Amino acid sequence: MRLVFWAGFWAFLSDQAVKYLVVHVLDLASRGQIDVMAPYLRLLMAWNRGANFGLFSSDTDAGRWALIGIAIAISVFVLLWVRRDPPGRWGLLCAGVLVGGALGNVVDRLLYGAVADFINMSCCGINNPFAFNLADVWIFVGAFGLILLGGTKKAA
Numbered sequence: 001m002r003l004v005f006w007a008g009f010w011a012f013l014s015d016q017a018v019k020y021l022v023v024h025v026l027d028l029a030s031r032g033q034i035d036v037m038a039p040y041l042r043l044l045m046a047w048n049r050g051a052n053f054g055l056f057s058s059d060t061d062a063g064r065w066a067l068i069g070i071a072i073a074i075s076v077f078v079l080l081w082v083r084r085d086p087p088g089r090w091g092l093l094c095a096g097v098l099v100g101g102a103l104g105n106v107v108d109r110l111l112y113g114a115v116a117d118f119i120n121m122s123c124c125g126i127n128n129p130f131a132f133n134l135a136d137v138w139i140f141v142g143a144f145g146l147i148l149l150g151g152t153k154k155a156a
Contacts, residue, residue: 004082004099010100011104011138012103015133016104018133029045041119043119045117046118047112048115049063050067072106087146094145095146097142097145101142102135104133105136117132119133
């Protein structure tokens with residue numbers, strides 16, 4: 001479980017450090033958009049008050065606390081699952097980055113009332129209106145890795 005902790009710690013820390021740099025140091029919160037490699041990569045400020053892609057968006061405190069509760073419940077479930085049925089070294093890393101990313105977005109909801117999304121990527125004439133953050137990458141990588149690597153117990 002030490003591996004899960006450290007993977008989660010570094011995922012959480014990297015997410016929060018990048019968000020601080022982009023939102024506050026680069027002042028994306030005021031600027032709104034910074035072209036990095038337009039049109040392929042932009043920093044585009046988006047305050048996400050919902051789940052992925054703004055689904056279940058809510059400006060109410062109840063909605064915000066519900067999403068915080070869901071993220072914490074999923075994190076606890078993942079931790080209990082990998083403790084009960086260890087998936088091996090790579091699976092433990094995946095569990096850690098998933099939990100670290102989820103907790104990074106929880107901290108955003110506590111600090112800002114919404115998740116700070118800012119990475120916008122478009123390609124091939126398709127203009128992508130959505131933004132994401134490093135925590136979303138960690139959550140995706142962790143979930144995908146856990147699906148692939150699963151647990152070690154055999155089905156009966």
